[in-house]
Amino acid sequence: MFTLHPRLEQDTFLIKKLEISQLRLMNDSRYPWVMLVPERPDVTDLHHLSGTDYAAVMQEIREVSIRMEDLFSPFKMNMGALGNLVPQLHIHIIARDKEDDAWPGPVWGVGEARPYTEPAKNSLLEKISKTI
C-alpha cells in the first residue's frame, strides 16, 4: 500500500490527486515549486515504474509543467528526479527566475526553505488546483 514518506508529508502540501500521482506544493516560498509523487509503493526511480505507469506519469509531468509555465511565466522550468535523501519516487517541477535565490544553480540544498504564510499557501493551492 502506498503511504507518503514522512519527510514529503512534512515539507509539502497536497494540491490535488492526479491519475497516478499526488501533486504537492513544496513549502518554500522562494520558488513556485511543485512535486509529483506517484502513488505506487516501494518505487524509487522513474524507470522502475511499469511501462504503462511510466507513460502516464510522464504525461502528468508534461501537463503540470505546461500549467506551471502558464501560471508563473518563469525564465526557465526545471525538472528533476533525484531521491538521494528521500528514497520514495518524487519528481520536482520548479519555475525558475534569474532573480531567484539559487539562480543559475539548481534549487536543492541551497539555503533554508522560506515557509508560506497560511493565507499565501491557501491562495497558491487554490490558484494551482484551479488550473491543473
Next chain:
Amino acid sequence: MFTLHPRLEQDTFLIKKLEISQLRLMNDSRYPWVMLVPERPDVTDLHHLSGTDYAAVMQEIREVSIRMEDLFSPFKMNMGALGNLVPQLHIHIIARDKEDDAWPGPVWGVGEARPYTEPAKNSLLEKISKTI
C-alpha cells in the same frame, strides 16, 4: 536545423544517436554521467516538444536509465532537465554513489570536472554504446 550547442560539444562526447536524441557522455570521470540531447532545433524544455517527440524522448530516457543502472549498479539514478546555463534542451542521467564527490547533493555546480584520459574515455564509450 539542429546544431549542437558549443558548450555541450565541448563538455561531452557522442556515444550514439538514438531515434530522436544524441546520447552523449559528460567528460567528467567523477560520475557515470550521460546526457540526451533531442535533435530538435530551438527547444529548451521537455514540455515544449510535440506530444509525439515527448513520448519518444521519455522512452529514450527510460531505456538509457535502465541500461546505465545495469552497467554501473549505482546506489541511485538521478535524472534532470535544468538548462539554466545552456538553453538547448538536454536531459542528464547520472549514476550516483554514496561515496561520490557530490553525494547526497546534486552533481551540478560541484567542484571541477575531472576529464577522462583518452583510453578511459574510449573504453567507456564502447562499453555504453554496446549496451544501449
